[in-house]
Amino acid sequence: MSGLPAHVRETVVTVGTFDGVHLGHQAILRRIRRRARALDAWSVLLTFDPHPLRVVRPDVAPPLLTIPNEKKEILAQFDLDCVAFVPFTTEFSRYSPEKFVEEVLVRRLRASELVIGYDHGFGRGRTGDADVLERLGALHGFEVGVVGGVAVDGSAISSTRIRRAVAAGDMETAAAGLGRPYSLRGTVVHGLERGRTLGFPTANLTPPPPDKLLPAEGIYAVRASVGTELREGLLHLGPRPTFAGSPPAIELFLIDFDRDIYGERVVVEFLHRLREVRAFATEAGLIEQMQRDLEAGREFFSRSGGDADDGA
Known part of the structure; x- marks a missing residue:
């Protein structure tokens, strides 16, 4: 040096x-x-x-x-x-x-x-x-x-304790130790666009480097920075077992949002794990669950006021 x-x-x-x-x-x-x-x-x-x-x-x-x-x-x-x-x-x-x-x-x-x-x-x-x-x-x-x-x-707060919380999907404990929500960064890329055909258009994010700790697989209530906008949303992290042969993905659905953001950099803050990843026998069953997820997400944001401690 x-x-x-x-x-x-x-x-x-x-x-x-x-x-x-x-x-x-x-x-x-x-x-x-x-x-x-x-x-x-x-x-x-x-x-x-x-x-x-x-x-x-x-x-x-x-x-x-x-x-x-x-x-x-x-x-x-x-x-x-x-x-x-x-x-x-x-x-x-x-x-x-x-x-x-x-x-x-x-x-x-x-x-x-x-x-x-x-x-x-x-x-x-x-x-x-x-x-x-x-x-x-x-x-x-x-x-x-x-x-x-x-x-x-x-x-006592430690990086080890926070890693355990993140790995378990306990984002509230992780945020309490960090003084801010746990986050990751990614660029929006083209995917298979299945979410759009299901009525839930999602932004596929590039995965982080392999040494970055990802939370437990699941569906999360998140807050995302897109350009100058801060939006509420849901994020799917992990496999897509309903669609055989589909690779794992990081798919972001922004609530009440309709703008082309391909190529943009997004910062996602994990606020709360709503559920684990599950397989569904039919697309109709998946759509019903996604609607329930959206309702659960809206309820979470309404209850929390959309706020999470972002001090540093």
Whole structure:
């Protein structure tokens, strides 16, 4: 990684994967921004791509809540002075805490203060915990601040906990930990147009990269950003068992919407899982169920006011 501009004399830094940029991460980001302003320093986030476990333990590497482009969009809301995405390589994984502190934090980032989460570990074997960092900070002249965990319903928020909720289709729990609905991005492409013939025209979305975590298969109440519009809708995620041989799909139906959006980029926010994917013996049976889904979706939006916490 390259160094900072020459005029930057000192920084307040945090380091981590920050997958999901959940409420616990956000507490750390607000802390470095606040401390940097108090010290007339730069606020700096150092994060990694790919996820470190993709390099050191690919067999247990988790799917991502936020792929790099999504993470950049979310982080842009926090008004940090610098966000550095560092390529995580095998060589980098072998850095000892001492080498990481000396070469990265001190020499390149000019850290006057380091802020970490209560469960932070870095360096070879994650041996760089808070005690090690405080010792190295005293040696190199920077302070170390530790931010405690943020709890929801009595349990500390973590990326792992949120992944479990998303994988189970529990979008309310995921949103409570993220501070916003879980989302994915896709481009509208041409499909088989079966939805139109069934009376429910859908927008087929390109699938995300394979390392992006998808919610459990099912039918969801969603909110979608299409251009400058924010619309309510339903989304089918997964196989289409009623139609033999059809591949899995991400199909978006926007309520009370009639516009050609082929080629447009859509951001879908998952609000609530309405039901699982089921096979139907006839198209008429599927249409009846889709009408019930639409009624259930309208009821959900009426009950919730269409609102979900989108703060970051």
